[in-house]
Every structure is written in C-alpha cells, then in structure tokens.
Amino acid sequence: MKKYITLLLLQLSISFAASAQWNNDQLCGTALPNNDHLDYLERINASYDLGMERVSNDRINIPVKFHIVTDFSGNRYDYNTMLTVLCELNEQFKTAGMYFFMRGEVNNITSNFYFNHTSFSTGTQLMLEHNQPRVVNIYFVNLGQIGLCGYAYYPGSGPGNTISQGGVMMSIPCSQAGNTTLAHELGHYFALPHTFDFTSNNPRDVFAERVTRNNNETLPRLNANCGSQGDRFCDTPADYIGFRWNCNSFAVNDSDINNDRFQPDASYFMSYSSDFCMTRFSNQQINAMRSTLATNQSSRGYLTVFPIPAWDSIQGPVTLIEPMAGSEPQPANWVFFRWRKAPGATRYFVRIRRNNLPVTEFITSDTVHLYTLPLLQANLTYTYTVRPYNHAYTCVGPSQTGTFTTTTAYGTSVNDLEPTQIQVYPSLYENGQPFFIRHPEVQLKSMAIYDLQGRQKHSQALEAQGELQQIQLPFLPAAMYHVRIETEQGPVFRRIVVQ
Numbered sequence: 001m002k003k004y005i006t007l008l009l010l011q012l013s014i015s016f017a018a019s020a021q022w023n024n025d026q027l028c029g030t031a032l033p034n035n036d037h038l039d040y041l042e043r044i045n046a047s048y049d050l051g052m053e054r055v056s057n058d059r060i061n062i063p064v065k066f067h068i069v070t071d072f073s074g075n076r077y078d079y080n081t082m083l084t085v086l087c088e089l090n091e092q093f094k095t096a097g098m099y100f101f102m103r104g105e106v107n108n109i110t111s112n113f114y115f116n117h118t119s120f121s122t123g124t125q126l127m128l129e130h131n132q133p134r135v136v137n138i139y140f141v142n143l144g145q146i147g148l149c150g151y152a153y154y155p156g157s158g159p160g161n162t163i164s165q166g167g168v169m170m171s172i173p174c175s176q177a178g179n180t181t182l183a184h185e186l187g188h189y190f191a192l193p194h195t196f197d198f199t200s201n202n203p204r205d206v207f208a209e210r211v212t213r214n215n216n217e218t219l220p221r222l223n224a225n226c227g228s229q230g231d232r233f234c235d236t237p238a239d240y241i242g243f244r245w246n247c248n249s250f251a252v253n254d255s256d257i258n259n260d261r262f263q264p265d266a267s268y269f270m271s272y273s274s275d276f277c278m279t280r281f282s283n284q285q286i287n288a289m290r291s292t293l294a295t296n297q298s299s300r301g302y303l304t305v306f307p308i309p310a311w312d313s314i315q316g317p318v319t320l321i322e323p324m325a326g327s328e329p330q331p332a333n334w335v336f337f338r339w340r341k342a343p344g345a346t347r348y349f350v351r352i353r354r355n356n357l358p359v360t361e362f363i364t365s366d367t368v369h370l371y372t373l374p375l376l377q378a379n380l381t382y383t384y385t386v387r388p389y390n391h392a393y394t395c396v397g398p399s400q401t402g403t404f405t406t407t408t409a410y411g412t413s414v415n416d417l418e419p420t421q422i423q424v425y426p427s428l429y430e431n432g433q434p435f436f437i438r439h440p441e442v443q444l445k446s447m448a449i450y451d452l453q454g455r456q457k458h459s460q461a462l463e464a465q466g467e468l469q470q471i472q473l474p475f476l477p478a479a480m481y482h483v484r485i486e487t488e489q490g491p492v493f494r495r496i497v498v499q
C-alpha cells in the first residue's frame, strides 16, 4: 500500500518575502576570528604551500538542518524559495567539491520572540534550544532590528556543545534566490574570515594586508605579509572595503603603506561586494574549508560521519492531472489533487494560491492528495503548483499552474442531517483491497458508487445486520468517487479516492 502522509502543513498569511521594508545592503554580523583561529588558518596555509592543495578531490556531502521561524502573524521564510536557494548553494560550492543536503525535514518554529531578533542573545537562545547534532544548523529569521543580513560562528565557537555548536543565522530578505549571503556565512562556518578583515579599519597601517606578494622588496618598501595579516590567504588580493560595494561602480581607490593601490576582487564570496558580483571561493579558501571538514578530528569533521543517503537527481517538472481547469467545482474542504510521478522525487511541495497570493501549502510523499482542511472558501477560483524534490536535489522548479474552482464545503450543507456515524474506509482506496462500511447505529439496505460525472460504476444490496460490512469492489480507475449508501433512515453520501 502506498504511503499517504502529509509531512508538513503550513498556514500562510502573506509571505514575508513579498515585503519591501528591507534591502540586502545590510552587513554580516560574524565576529573577527580570534588568535587561535588565525593560527589555525596559518597552519593550514603552510601545508597548502607545501603542495597539499586539497586534502582530497572527493565530493564532501554536508547535512544541513533548516529551521524556519514563523511569527504569530504568519511571517516566515518561503519554503519554495528555500528549495531554490539550496539548489543555488550547491552551484556556488560546486568548485569547492562541497555538497549540501537536508537531513530530515525542515524544523518549523512558531515564535514572535525568536522571529524578531533584538540582539545576538536572541540567536544564542534560539540555537541553544533548537540546534541539532551533526548537521549545519541554518535559521531563517528577521534580523531587521539589528540591521544584519546574516551571521555565523567559526568552528569551535558559538552556542551549544561540540557536535551541535554554532550555526548560521540568516535574514529573510538576504536569503532570496540570487543572493550570496548564505554562501558567505557558510564560508565563515567553515573557517573563512572576510577578505578585508584586519585591513579595512586602517588600510595604510603597517599591520594591514599589503598589496604586494613580493618577499624581497627593497626598503623603504615593505615585504608581502599576506600569510600573516588580513584573511591569511595570499591568493585573495588585499581587500580594504568593509562595506557593501558594487563591482560595476566607479573604481575603488585607496593605497596601502607601500603606496600600492588596492585592487580587491569582487568575485569572492568572502568580500562585501554586491551579491551579483560574487561567484567563487579562492583555491586556498577551498583548501581551508575542506581541511576543516576532512577528518573526524577536524573541527567540523563531525558533520561527515554518516554517509549521504542515495538520492538521485529528478526528472521533472511535474505534470498535473487533476483538478483541471473546467472540471466540476470541488467542495472547498474536499479537493482531490493528482499529478504524474517525477522519477527521483521523494517529496512534492504543493502551493495553493488565489489572485497570486499564497493561501496554503503542504508537502506529501505521494502523487495524490485529498485536501480536507477548512482553509479554502466556497465559490472561488484557486491556482496551484506542485514542485518535486528530494533531500539532496531541489533544482526542479514548480509545475505549470493548475486552476480549480470550489463549491460549498462538504459537510456544511443540509447533508449534515444525515447519520454521521457511518464510515467508509479506506477512503484512499487501492484496487484489490477490501472495502468496509461501518454502521454501528443504523441498518443498511444498499450502496452504489458514482464517478464525478454521475455515472454509476457499481451497486449492490447490503445485509441488514451487523455493524461492519466488507465489500469487494470492481476495478475502478484512479479518481475520486461518490458513494451512496441507502439506510433505513434515508441516503448517506461519502466520497472515496481510488489511487
């Protein structure tokens, strides 16, 4: 028997992402690395200089746990966007050979307090309460009040204990498709400083990272210091810009202590350039991140203890089957959805909208879903999409948009007067199974099955005894059907879905 489970059910008001009160010029709140951490980076770079460019070339699979916080008004990070962003993240880390996948389902947290961060201590409490072990814990919240796009903790720092320590806190406006903040924060999480750290405060200082890479300069020029100052990486040019800057804007202009003009590289995720400028990590940065993950003894090695489950890519998008535009109106609390299987998908994200605004959404592992909640209204037109994914592959987009109309909700009409104790099951029926009618307080006479066009598909007499009738139904094509049961008190109507 097919599993039919609704894994997650979300009531939406207006998606926070639609709000325009923010911009993504806001900064990152990650602290400067401490001396121990800088020593760590210098040791890694020393090995790199000895020719250990990479600890290995294997893809490192990294489990993540997404935590979506919702406030009491329903403001929250959009699940559909999250799937897109995970797909983009794996593109951004492709050259690094690092691949992120979801371990388990999204953790949904409803809390005004945790949604609206008033200080870092809000995030500390959130991580202490919700961090899970052996995953990268990533939270989506409102950081508007503290003016941040996101922040992360370096290995060995942050709330929590060793295998569930720290994590990444993301603002919703900086977590949209096309953004790079998540890649940037994960860079921090895997030990990378900003390219401008220790230089931007005073670019002409003797301790600022110098532009030169020459170790044999002639006085009064000073030698290269890229391995011991700044971000400690010599393959990222000295960067002095500690604010958001546009790679296409006028040439930035400042000079170091040698009077060499800085030429920071806007393409690095660890700079503060605009999102659309950023495309990559440097080879040394990649080496540092991979070293941080490489073995159980590495500071983030605990993330890679368990192997990634075997998930394939997905053949999609999904083709919708029903409801279809022009079909009979559906009772508002009894809408039957069906779509074609997308090979490789283990989950389907279904989003129902009205006038392009989200109404409700759900996730199911099956290709049929009987919607029975009271969130849809009668006599309206809705649209819906179905997006297939699995925990490692989220790159297939939603289906084409389907349309359906609703009629009076089932069970709220005069039919309420009918004996309610009569049950039919399974209401999700598979051909060949036995079918039951339970009728503890009323005797039955006969039953018949009709399709949605009113054509009779089956009828039979029933025995006027007992409380449970077992019935062998003929083969029925997958669809929804009406069941009419004649009782000694009059007819009763039920519905079944044949998968």
Ligand SMILES: [Zn+2]
Binding pocket: 028, 029, 030, 184, 185, 188, 194
């Ligand atoms: Zn940062």
